[in-house]
Amino acid sequence: MNQQRQSNIELLRLLSMFALLFLHFYTHILLPSESYAEQTGFWKDFPIVLTSLTSLQVNIFILISGWFGIHTTPKKIIGFYLLCAFYGVFTYLLSLGFGHSFSFRDLAISFIPFSALGGWWFAKAYLYLLLLAPLFNKAIEYMSKREFLYVLLVLVLINSYFGFFFKLDINKDGNNFMQLMYVYFIGRYLALYLNVDKLKLRKWTSIISVGSVALYAAVWLLNDNYLHLVKPYTFLLRNNLWSVFNSIVIFLFFTTLRFESKTINWLAKGAFAVYLVHESVWIAPIWRKCLTDIYYSYTPFLIWLVVAAIFVVYFFGVLCLDHLRVLITNPIEESLDEWCAKIIMHIKKLIIK
Secondary structure: OOOOOOHHHHHHHHHHHHHHHHHHHHHHHOOOOHHHHOOOOHHHHHHHHHHHHOOOHHHHHHHHHHHHOOOOOHHHHHHHHHHHHHHHHHHHHHHHOOOOOOOHHHHHHHOOOOOOOOOOHHHHHHHHHHHHHHHHHHHHHOOOHHHHHHHHHHHHHHHHHHHOOOOOOOOOOOOOHHHHHHHHHHHHHHHHHOOOOOOOHHHHHHHHHHHHHHHHHHHHHHHHHHHOOOOHHHHHOOOOHHHHHHHHHHHHHHHOOOOOOHHHHHHHOOHHHHHHHHOOOOOHHHHHHHHHHHHOOOOHHHHHHHHHHHHHHHHHHHHHHHHHHHHHHHHHHHHHHHHHHHHHHHHHHHHHO
16 A cells, blocks of 8 residues: 655654664764763763654654555565665675675575564564554454543553562563564554644644653753662653653654655655664674774763764665665566465465365
8 A cells, every 4th residue: 555655754754763873873973982071060960861852763653654654465564575685785794894794694694684683672573563463453443432541541550660660571671572562553543533633733733742852851960960760871762651641742743744855755664774774783882883983082072972973874775775775676576466465365275175
C-alpha cells in the first residue's frame, strides 16, 4: 500500500532522526569526558536535560506508524529485511577499511540482521511489530472507544508504571518490543478518535510543549540537587510518562502543519538508514573511537566544529546513499515478492483441495 507522503510528517521524521544522531554523538563525546566529570550544579545537569529532550525520537517514529497504521504484506517484510541486510553487509565491508579483520562468520552475521549478534534492537522490535500489526489492527477494528481506552490504560500501567517505576522485565527501559506496541496503540487511538482540524491543536501543543519542558527541567534539577528520588539516567528512558506525553504533543503539533516539499519527502525516505549505519555493530565502535580521538586532539571550539561537520556530512550523505541502495534492493524485492505470491497461491490451492 503506497501512501502519499505528507511533508509535515516527513519533516518530523527527519528531525527525529537528527535528534537521535545528536543524542548518540553528544552522549559519546561529552558525558564520558573528564571535563564533564569535573562539572557540578547546573552545568552537570544541563547536558542530561538536553539529551533527555532528544530521547523522544523512538516514540515519535512509532506514533507515526500508529497514525497511518502498519499494513503488513509479504513485500513489506521482504523489503524491511533487504533494507537491514543491505546495511548489515555494507557496514561490515566498510569496517574492513578501518582495520576490522575479515571472517566468514562475521560476513554471514551481516546477512542476518535480526540475529542476537546483529545489534539494532529497534529493527528487531519493529520487525515483531510488523509481523503482529495485522492482529493488532483487527483487534482495534472491533474495539469500541471505551474498550480501546481500557487497553491504553492497561498498557500505561504495564509500561509506564510497573516497567518504569518498578523496573519489571516486561519493559524496564523502553528499548524493546513492548514499548513499540504501547506507542503504536496510542498512535492508532489518536488517528481514529482525534479530529486534528476541529481542535486548535497548534496553539495548545505549542503552549503545552514549552510548559512541559520547563516543568521537566525544574523537576530534574529539584530531584538531582535535593530530593534524589530517582537516578538521573532514568529521565532518559522512553517509557516514562513525560517522554510518552511529550512525544504525543510534538507529534500532534506537526500534524497541524500544512505544506508540501518534494525535497523533504525525498530525503525522509532514507531516514531509517541513518539509524542502521551509525548503530551497526561494525561501525558504532569506529565512530565512537573517532569522537574520543577528536575530543583529546582539538581545542573545545574545534571539537564542536569538527564534530558538527562530521555530523552534517554523515546525516545527509546517508540520506542520499539510501536512494542508491533502493536501485540495488528493489529488483530483488520485486522478484522475491513474486516468488512468495506464487508459493502462497499454491498453498491456498492445496488447502482448498
